[in-house]
Every structure is written in C-alpha cells, then in structure tokens.
Amino acid sequence: MNRKLTLFTFAFVATYYTTLPLLAQQTNPKTPPVAGVDKRYIDEVKALGDQPAVKKAFQIFVDLEPQTKQDHLNLTETPSPPFKEGVRAKKYAAMLKEAGADSVWIDEVSNVIAKRKGRSGKRTVVVESHLDTVFPEGTDVKVKYKGDTLYAPGIGDDTRGLTAILAVLKGMEKAAIETDADVLFVGAVGEEGLGDLRGVKHLLRKGSQKVDSYIAVDGDGISSIVHRGLGSHRYRITFKGPGGHSYGSFGIVNPHGALGKAIHYFTTEADKVTRQGVKTTYSVSVVGGGTSVNAIPYESWMEVDMRSESPEKLNEVDQLLQTAVQRALTEENGMKRQGPDLTVDVKKIGDRPSGKTEQTTAIVQRAMAVTTYMNATPQLEVASTNANTPIALGIPAVTIGSGGIGGGEHSLNEWWLNDKGYLGMQRILLLLLAEAGLDKGTTASGTKAGARR
Structure with a gap:
C-alpha cells in the first residue's frame, strides 16, 4: 500500500468527520445558527412545530388561502378613516365571531376584542392589528389588480395584519389547538397619525384586564421583529x-x-x-x-x-x-x-411612548427562534407601532409582519403580493403558542380532549 496515499486518506477521513457536524448544522433548514438566540428557545419552537396539531394548522393556512384572500379584499374595501373605524369594526367583529371566538365585543373606543379562552386562563396574551388607515373619508379603496399584485389604499397597512390574525384564529379552531393562557384577538383603533395609539392606550389603561404579553402584527414579511418603540x-x-x-x-x-x-x-x-x-x-x-x-x-x-x-x-x-x-x-x-x-x-x-423590550426577554428570543425556524433571518428593529404602549408599560411586546410582500404604505398606490403569505400566519401561530402555551388538551391527533368553553 502506498504510504503517501494512506496518509492522505487518513487526513481526508479525519477532516471529513471533524467537519461533518458543522456541515450538518449549516445545511439543516430547521436549525441554522443565529447569534443571540438561546438554544432552549430554538428547542422550544422546534418542539411546538413538531406537534401534529400545529402541523395540521400549518396546512390549514395553505388550504384557507382562497378564503383568506376574500377576507382581505372585503376588509380592504370597507373604509376605515382616522377616527371613523366603526363600520370596519362591526364587520371585523362579525368575522371573528364566525371564525369561532368564544366571545366578541366592541369597546368604548371601537376596539374589536375577541376572546379565546385558555385551559387555565391564568395568563392573557394579546395578538393585535390596527383597524384604521391613514386615508380620509371618501378615498377610493376598491382593490385593483396588476397581475398577481393587489393595489388599494390600506391593503397592506394594516388590513393584511387584520386578515392574518383572523386566519390564525380560524386555523386554531379547525386544528383544535388549545392554549393554556387566554388569547385576545384585537382589532385596534387609532394607530395612525393623530390617532396617537388611542386604541391600545385604552385597552391597556389602568384598571383594565391584566395583559402578560403582547404581539402586534403590522407590516409584511417574516423577518422583522420590532422590539424597540420609537x-x-x-x-x-x-x-x-x-x-x-x-x-x-x-x-x-x-x-x-x-x-x-x-x-x-x-x-x-x-x-x-x-x-x-x-x-x-x-x-x-x-x-x-x-x-x-x-x-x-x-x-x-x-x-x-x-x-x-x-x-x-x-x-x-x-x-x-x-x-x-x-x-x-x-x-x-x-x-x-x-x-x-x-x-x-x-x-x-x-x-x-418609547422604550425597549430587551433582546434577552423571552418574547424577543421566541420571536427570533420562530423566525429562524421559518428559515428566515431575524431582523431586530425600532419602529413606531401599537407595541410602543405595552413596551412602555413594561409588558413584554414585539411587532412582527403578516407575511407576503408589500410596499407603498400610506400612498394611494399601496400594494401587496401574496408571496407565500401563509408563512406569515404560521409564524404568528408559533409565536402565539410559545407565549400562550400549548395546552395538554390538544391531542396528538389534533382533536379536542375535552370542552374548552
């Protein structure tokens, strides 16, 4: 046997087996290395994603795409000018009720609140999008098509967010997913301009129901994580x-x-x-x-x-x-x-108000882990969103996107493209379940193990 060849073979084999774990880590689509994410949150999210009921919900979001599109069109073409969100609020409340929420109401300032009871109800998690647009009364909000792209004032900001959390509620119902915490699905008024976050300020006012964590859905894509309130x-x-x-x-x-x-x-x-x-x-x-x-x-x-x-x-x-x-x-x-x-x-x-939810906080870590699980790169950002208020109050909060691709916010030529938009709902669901806890009442087959209500 050629000694030089033997040495070369040994060196190659040693190098191969030394680098194999690193190569596997780099090519595994579910666990790419991301700086700043604690491994326990990566593992937590992976365990959630492996649950049969969650996988079932993921597929439901895909199957619901035609209905989700119709919901998106209906809400977009329902005007919601600043301080005049009432008509859209009534429509959205009816949609949430039909989707299966346990109770739905419109509060004193026209926020729409849909409660889905948790098994213990010891904690409350909010997932929210805003009802209002920046466009004045009389603006033409009819949706127009250019190929697969949808154009209309407010179609992305934040009508898409409303549609996404509505779809998440539908998916949870159809997949019989139970949470430990109560979940409030909220359509909030007054996010834009001189609305001054009045809807969320009222929702979280002193003496109101205690909220333990807050997920705002605003913007598009599946990478952004706003954890600093501008x-x-x-x-x-x-x-x-x-x-x-x-x-x-x-x-x-x-x-x-x-x-x-x-x-x-x-x-x-x-x-x-x-x-x-x-x-x-x-x-x-x-x-x-x-x-x-x-x-x-x-x-x-x-x-x-x-x-x-x-x-x-x-x-x-x-x-x-x-x-x-x-x-x-x-x-x-x-x-x-x-x-x-x-x-x-x-x-x-x-x-x-301004402030910051620290990167080490569980909700930010979970948002990063979920984003990583979705094969996207987490982008920690600062922005002015409805999450500003809970952040300033010390409530763990982030704002994440609703999926798809959009642009032209606050202009008459605002647009949105359904580029794998269902990924947005999958991401929202995973973060929501990480915060609210997947209850043991959710069986392996994705059916209810006992009444929730």
Whole structure:
C-alpha cells in the first residue's frame, strides 16, 4: 500500500468527520445558527412545530388561502378613516365571531376584542392589528389588480395584519389547538397619525384586564421583529395677535415674526444635541397663518414632530422646543410699538411612548427562534407601532409582519403580493403558542380532549 496515499486518506477521513457536524448544522433548514438566540428557545419552537396539531394548522393556512384572500379584499374595501373605524369594526367583529371566538365585543373606543379562552386562563396574551388607515373619508379603496399584485389604499397597512390574525384564529379552531393562557384577538383603533395609539392606550389603561404579553402584527414579511418603540412628541404651536393693516397698524406684534424666531432657535439647538447618541429626529412639518399680503396676520402656527427610542433624549429635544417658543414670544413682544402683547398656545397633539423590550426577554428570543425556524433571518428593529404602549408599560411586546410582500404604505398606490403569505400566519401561530402555551388538551391527533368553553 502506498504510504503517501494512506496518509492522505487518513487526513481526508479525519477532516471529513471533524467537519461533518458543522456541515450538518449549516445545511439543516430547521436549525441554522443565529447569534443571540438561546438554544432552549430554538428547542422550544422546534418542539411546538413538531406537534401534529400545529402541523395540521400549518396546512390549514395553505388550504384557507382562497378564503383568506376574500377576507382581505372585503376588509380592504370597507373604509376605515382616522377616527371613523366603526363600520370596519362591526364587520371585523362579525368575522371573528364566525371564525369561532368564544366571545366578541366592541369597546368604548371601537376596539374589536375577541376572546379565546385558555385551559387555565391564568395568563392573557394579546395578538393585535390596527383597524384604521391613514386615508380620509371618501378615498377610493376598491382593490385593483396588476397581475398577481393587489393595489388599494390600506391593503397592506394594516388590513393584511387584520386578515392574518383572523386566519390564525380560524386555523386554531379547525386544528383544535388549545392554549393554556387566554388569547385576545384585537382589532385596534387609532394607530395612525393623530390617532396617537388611542386604541391600545385604552385597552391597556389602568384598571383594565391584566395583559402578560403582547404581539402586534403590522407590516409584511417574516423577518422583522420590532422590539424597540420609537416614541414621538407632536405639537401644534399657535402664536396669536390682534392682526391689522400692514401699513396702518404697523408696529403691532406679528405672529409670523415670533414663529420664524421660534423655528430658528429650536432647530439651531436641536441640531446640536441630535448629532450624537441615540438617533433622535425633529421636524417642523406644517406651518400656516395669514390672510393677505397687505395684512399683519392675527395668528401663525406650526406642527412639530420629534422622535427617539430614548425617553430621555426625546424629553431633551422637547424642552428645547418649549424654550425656543418662550424666547421667541418674549423677543417679539419686546419689539412692539403699539397694541397688546402676542400670546402663544402650545398644544400637544401626539405622545407616543418609547422604550425597549430587551433582546434577552423571552418574547424577543421566541420571536427570533420562530423566525429562524421559518428559515428566515431575524431582523431586530425600532419602529413606531401599537407595541410602543405595552413596551412602555413594561409588558413584554414585539411587532412582527403578516407575511407576503408589500410596499407603498400610506400612498394611494399601496400594494401587496401574496408571496407565500401563509408563512406569515404560521409564524404568528408559533409565536402565539410559545407565549400562550400549548395546552395538554390538544391531542396528538389534533382533536379536542375535552370542552374548552
């Protein structure tokens, strides 16, 4: 036997068997290595995915695709303008009831809440999407087709989310999946714009039912995990004076002068403090006032937006705005030659809390493990969603996507494409079961082992 060949063979075999475990790990589609995910959560999610009832639900989501599409179209074509979500709320409540929820109600602010009782009911898990769109009353919301792509205002944000959690409820019912915790399926009002998260703020208000974990469904895809809430403060600031003729009343206070000074002082100082540290933004977004080129205005106003995931940084920029406004008021009044003083009205029109659910928290770890199980790469992100409120209250919370591919949010050309959209429901279900607990009453065959109700 050739000695060189023998040595080569030995080296090859040794190398092969040394690297085999690594190769297996890299090629196993169910357990790709992901930094920051505790192995116990990977194992937990895999065990859930191996349950016959869960596999049955996964197939049900595929089989339900035609009905899910019809639900999506029906909800999209039901207008839900800001502060006028009532019509869609009634329709969604009826759909949740038909899907098999134990009880369904619409609360004082028009949130739709469907309860599916858990075996013990010792904990409560919320899975939620928002009912409202950004589009005003009268917007044409008829769905249009371009090939397989659906176009309509609000079709993705967040009508798809509503459709997804409705399908999850249907899948759980049809597969006879029981949870240990109670689950609330929620369609919330007031997520967009000046809605200021009013639906979730009401849902989680002091004295309301205790919620142990919160899963918001917003956006598309199966990779994103929002665990940091991007907080915002929004103001409408109005300087007011007597107004008058540009020549005959010359010397009275001019609200535009004060507004210009306030913008200058605010943006100059805000620029300095936002150049370092956690990303923090500010914008003088809308201005108005005045009646004619030959008239001194009686009012001048602006709307200001500031955002940060750091409460401290957000408050710092907020204080700069307050200081700039008062400085501008004092200086403009100091310039007057006649008439009354200028006044200012500072009104907060938006207050979205900020905060973070730590990456080491169980719900974030589970979301990452579920995403990994779905053969996707977890993407930890910061955003302004309904999860902001529970995060700020210390309730473990994340926002995940609803599957498929979409774009053009908040535009009339918003679109959504059903590219394996059922994966979104599978991901939501796995995370929900990880949080709510798969009850032993769910039998291996996927049939109920006793009454839940």
